[in-house]
Amino acid sequence: MLPKADSNDPTMPDHEQLLLAVARNRDSTAFRALFDHFAPRIKAYMRRLGADGSAAEELVQDVMMAVWLRADRFDPTLASASTWIYTIARNRRIDRVRQERRPELQPDDLAPDGGEEPPPDHQFEAAETASRLRAVIGNLPPEQADVLRLAYYEDKVHTEISAERGIPLGTVKTRLRLALGRLRRAFGEGA
Amino acid sequence: MTVPAHHPAPELLLDYAAGSLRAVQSLLVAAHLAYCPECRAQVAELEACGGVLLADLPPEPVSDSLFGTLMTRLDATVATPTPVPAPAGKSLFPGPLRRAIGAEPEALEWVRVVPGVHLSAWGVSAGTASACLLRMAPGSRVPAHRHTDSEMLLVMKGGFSDEFGAYRVGDVASYDTGTPHHAVADADGECLCLLVQDQPLVFTGPLGWLLNRGFRF
Ligand SMILES: [Zn+2]
Numbered sequence: 001m002l003p004k005a006d007s008n009d010p011t012m013p014d015h016e017q018l019l020l021a022v023a024r025n026r027d028s029t030a031f032r033a034l035f036d037h038f039a040p041r042i043k044a045y046m047r048r049l050g051a052d053g054s055a056a057e058e059l060v061q062d063v064m065m066a067v068w069l070r071a072d073r074f075d076p077t078l079a080s081a082s083t084w085i086y087t088i089a090r091n092r093r094i095d096r097v098r099q100e101r102r103p104e105l106q107p108d109d110l111a112p113d114g115g116e117e118p119p120p121d122h123q124f125e126a127a128e129t130a131s132r133l134r135a136v137i138g139n140l141p142p143e144q145a146d147v148l149r150l151a152y153y154e155d156k157v158h159t160e161i162s163a164e165r166g167i168p169l170g171t172v173k174t175r176l177r178l179a180l181g182r183l184r185r186a187f188g189e190g191a
Numbered sequence: 192m193t194v195p196a197h198h199p200a201p202e203l204l205l206d207y208a209a210g211s212l213r214a215v216q217s218l219l220v221a222a223h224l225a226y227c228p229e230c231r232a233q234v235a236e237l238e239a240c241g242g243v244l245l246a247d248l249p250p251e252p253v254s255d256s257l258f259g260t261l262m263t264r265l266d267a268t269v270a271t272p273t274p275v276p277a278p279a280g281k282s283l284f285p286g287p288l289r290r291a292i293g294a295e296p297e298a299l300e301w302v303r304v305v306p307g308v309h310l311s312a313w314g315v316s317a318g319t320a321s322a323c324l325l326r327m328a329p330g331s332r333v334p335a336h337r338h339t340d341s342e343m344l345l346v347m348k349g350g351f352s353d354e355f356g357a358y359r360v361g362d363v364a365s366y367d368t369g370t371p372h373h374a375v376a377d378a379d380g381e382c383l384c385l386l387v388q389d390q391p392l393v394f395t396g397p398l399g400w401l402l403n404r405g406f407r408f
Contacts, residue, residue, distance in 0.1 A: 028262075035258055040250030047251060057253055061261050068265055078235070083242030090210035090241065100214045100317070103221040109286030110225060126239070133243045151209040152244050158202040160211075176202050180237075187236050 014127065015081030016074075023071035034081070035064055042089050048153040049093060059096060063089045080126035129187060136186040144179040147172055195227045195361035199343070204230060208237030215320040218291055219345050219363070219387045225285035226361030283348060288385060291315065296383060299324070307331030307376075310386070325386040327351060327376035335373060340389040342366045344374075349382030351375060 013021075013030075015037065021030035039060050046056035066088050074084050094102045137145065150161050158176060162169040198204075199220055206212035207220045224231050282289045283296055292299070292313055300312035307328035314323035325344065327333065343365050344351075350359040353372045358364050366372055376382040 032258065035261070039253045039257065041245055041248050043253050044248040044251040045245055048248070056251075057257055060253060060257065061264065064261055065265060065268070069268070080239065080242055082246040083239045086241040086245040087238055089245065094210055098214075102210070103214065103218040103287040103291065105221050105224045105231070106286055129239060130243055130246070133239055134247065137240065137243060137247075148205075148240075149244070151205055151211055152241055155211050157206045157211045157213070173200075173202055176205060180201050180205065183236060183240055184233075187239075 016076040016127065019067070019071055019074045019081050019084070020076065022068060023074060031068060034067065038067075038082075038085055039064060042085070045086075045089055045153070046093060049097075049155055051093075051097070059089070059092055062092045062096065066092065076126060078126070080130050082130070083126065132186040133183065136182050140179055140182060144175045144182075147175045148179050151176075193359070193361075194229065195223070195359075195363070197356065197358055197362035197364060198227065198230055199223055199363050200365060201233070204233050205237055208234050208241060210241075213320060214317050215315055215322045215387055216343075216389075218287060218315070218322060219343055219385055221287035222285040222347075222385060223345055223361065223363050225287065283383070285347065288347075296324070296326070301326060305331075305334055308333055320387065320389045322385060322387045325384045327374070327382040327384075329376055329380055329382075330378040331376050333374040335371060340368050342389070343387045345385040345387075347383050347385060349380045350377040351382050351384070352377070 015034060018027075018030040018034050021027035022034070042060045042063050043056045046059045047053070051059060063085065067085060070088075074081070079087075091102050091104070094100055137148070140148065147158070147161055150156050150165075151158065154161075156164065158172050159169060161167070162172040165172075199207075203212065203216065203220060207217055212220065220230075224234065284292060294313075301309035302312055303309050308331050309326040311324035311326070314321055316322070319340065325333070327349075329349075343363055344358070346358050346360050346362050346364075348360065350357065350362075351374045352358070353364070353374045355364070355366075355372065364374075
């Protein structure tokens with residue numbers, strides 16, 4: 001039986017499998033299902049970050065094009081489908097809105113001195129981790145959840161959060177570090 | 192290769208994973224990740240957090256025509272196979288920096304600050320932040336300077352020490368606004384760092400006016 005992406009719909013293959021079907025077979029039905037799920041969320045993400053409706057839909061198209069064209073690079077042992085799509089959406093927005101190229105680590109960048117193979121990176125059961133993570137985020141004290149959401153949704157670095165909210169920088173850092181500590185434990189439980 | 196002992200602040204990794212960190216600081220973080228499995232794992236976790244936040248956003252309906260428009264665009268796009276990256280060759284620079292600079296240290300122009308201490312003519316800046324390279328001859332000292340804002344150094348070759356610690360390849364030294372520090376390069380070899388400032392440095396002391404010119408690029 002296939003794992004579920006959507007617990008209310010037992011016939012639905014999960015998003016990871018849909019992405020793999022796009023990668024392997026250029027499966028347009030799978031792509032349509034991914035589009036139906038993610039396009040409205042990507043649009044919401046772009047709108048939160050200040051894009052107007054039509055700019056947000058332009059970005060949705062960009063992101064979903066990249067999903068189609070780069071599906072072969074998706075590795076379900078490294079990231080869930082929504083994490084992978086999140087990173088594409090984040091980077092596209094930076095490229096388009098800020099007109100910057102985001103400095104990124106690429107797979108062949110490890111060990112720049114040509115030294116021995118690096119140890120395998122963090123791998124986790126992405127879908128399970130996501131549900132633990134969701135629970136942790138849902139249970140964060142409001143002030144910690146608030147600084148976390150500002151970082152992801154308002155394009156604010158922590159120093160800007162401090163300045164604009166009138167919260168001392170030390171307090172912002174403390175809240176973020178507490179939130180990060182809780183998130184880290186969500187991963188630790190799976191290891 | 193040993194793993195780094197000094198990392199960027201956790202908030203900086205969050206800002207990087209969330210996409211709010213600006214280009215200059217992102218360059219230092221991305222370059223550090225090339226050396227640091229621990230921070231790579233943390234960034235992967237924070238990206239997973241971004242994935243959960245994305246999945247949980249209340250969806251905003253898209254135009255009915257959007258899927259059709261997208262498919263038309265896709266049909267017109269020739270699917271190019273993922274290019275196999277050319278073998279990078281041996282570089283002193285971590286990948287993100289190598290791509291930003293496009294040359295090896297020997298090919299760069301350097302501006303002498305004091306004997307033994309050079310800054311690269313290469314630099315990038317955006318907003319109030321700027322980055323360039325700092326090269327120190329064995330045992331040399333960076334002159335005392337005060338900060339009008341924060342400063343970070345990523346060691347890429349050799350090492351240096353100051354009153355806060357000893358830094359080796361892959362380590363990030365961070366200094367808050369107004370923290371004086373006195374870096375001394377290790378005696379056993381040249382030290383090369385990526386220097387990121389969030390405001391131009393203001394050197395103090397008699398040579399200050401001269402040194403400050405060196406920091407303009
Ligand atoms: Zn690190």
